[in-house]
Amino acid sequence: MDDNKIKDVKWESVEANTGGIKFSNNRKKTRLKSLVKGVSFILIAAVSGGISGAYISNKKYSNKGYTQLNQSLIEPKNQNNQTKIADTSKNSITKVAEIVGPTVVGISNKAEGYFGLHDVGSGSGIIFDPNGYIVTNNHVVESAAKITVKFSSGKVLPAKLVKADSRSDLAIIKVEAQNLPTAKFGDSSKVKVGDTAVAIGNPLGEEFSGSVTAGIVSALNRKIQYNGAVYKVLQTDAAISPGNSGGPLCNDVGEVIGINSLKLGADQNAEGMGFAISINEAKDIIKSLMNYGKVSRPFLGIYGQSVVLQENKVQGVYINEVVPESGAAAAGIKPTDVIIELDNKKILRFEDLSDVLDKHKIGDSIVCKVWRNGKTIEVNIVLSDEKEKNK
Incomplete structure (x- = not known):
């Protein structure tokens, strides 16, 4: 063989040996694939185990509100609810102020003094009629020489007393104005x-x-x-x-x-x-x-106060004054008498008289028992109109 052929033979031998090298590379790839599969299996198993554990844990404790996880979920929700409740309450009061505020006025009561008119009191009022009618307390405007009204806008107008009822402590005043905002009266029975x-x-x-x-x-x-x-x-x-x-x-x-x-x-x-x-x-x-221009109410015709006479074991309303020409006067009721029963109801306090009278009307005749000088006297009283209590 010449040298070139020898070289070729050697090259072929190398090619043959190269086949061994190629076989060696395939084994390495196989090992690598096996390693990847193993790691993948471990990862899948770990993930599956984590999911299964979470599911079991959630299943087991889902109804227990004291867990830290549930607390973290519940507390923010409650806080939001509390905030919503507070906002609702706040907004409702704000709306009330916006609706009713313009219908509320300030009232100044002025009287004559050594140096002319001066303020003797103040109060509030409610516009109930767009033509300038305002309701207030009688004691706010009682004995006033001059009444002024201040609106929510800041405008001030003079007012005059229309009518008043001292017993209910209500009065109506009026200003010269029109198209005023008015308050809406509700139903207090509800x-x-x-x-x-x-x-x-x-x-x-x-x-x-x-x-x-x-x-x-x-x-x-x-x-x-x-x-x-x-x-x-x-x-x-x-x-x-x-x-x-x-x-x-x-x-x-x-x-x-x-x-x-x-x-x-x-x-x-x-x-x-x-x-x-x-x-x-x-x-x-x-x-x-x-x-x-007045309030008509059934009236006995007496003024008095609650009393308990310990020595006589008598409790009722002691009469201080009998109104002339009233039903009580006509029936013979006298000062120092004690009303112990009215319309078959025991009278223990002054307030009890009103409970009875509220169930009757002017002109009704009701039975009244009074204690006088150690004796019980029964009379019939015809209820009259309480004229002297109106202004």
Whole structure:
């Protein structure tokens, strides 16, 4: 062989050996594939195990609200609900203020003094007729030489007293204006304890005009005796100051459910006890004052006070005064008599008289028992009109 052929043979030998090298490379690839398959299997097994564990764990504890996972999901939801509730409450009060606010006025009572007219009191009022008619408390405008009204816009107008009813502590005044915004009167018979109560008025004078306070209705049909009269009122813990008198107490939709009138607290160390005349009672009085100029009520014809005579074991209403030409006077009732029964109902307090009279009308004749000088006397009293109590 020549050298070239020898080289060719060697090359062929190398080619043959190369076949061995190629075989060696295939084994490495096979090992690599096996490794990849193994790792993939492990990963799949791990993932499957994790999913299965999570499913079992979730299945086992899904009803347990105390787990950390559930707490993290529940608490933000509750917080959002609380925020929504707070926003709803806030928005409802805001809407009430926007609806009713323009119908509330500040009232200034001026009287003659050494140096001319001067302020003697202030209060609030509610526009109920677009032609300038405003309802307020009688004590706000009583004995006023001049009355001025300030609107929510800041405009001030003089007003005149139309009619007043001292027993209910309500009065109607009028300004010369037209197309005024008016408040909507609601139905106080539908009011429940715990309902939202919003008071709007001018506490402590004009510098605090349009103040809004909110609370709840604390009690219904409270009977408050004040200056010889018995008031049936709503009780609320909404802050009511002296200047709020005559202003509205509203429900959460902007309807007037009461007219703020009385407040206990300053002299009795009581807080959160405001009172408003229920609007259903006020509506009848307003209607009577507008139509007839007075409020007609059945009247016994006496003035008195609750009393307990320990030595005689007698409890009832002690008569201080008998009104001339009244039913009581005609029946022979005298001062110092004690009313112990009226219309077959025992009388223990002055308020009990109103409970009986509210069920009757002018002209009714009712049986009255009085204690006089150790004896019980029975008489019939014809109920008269309470003319002397109207102005």
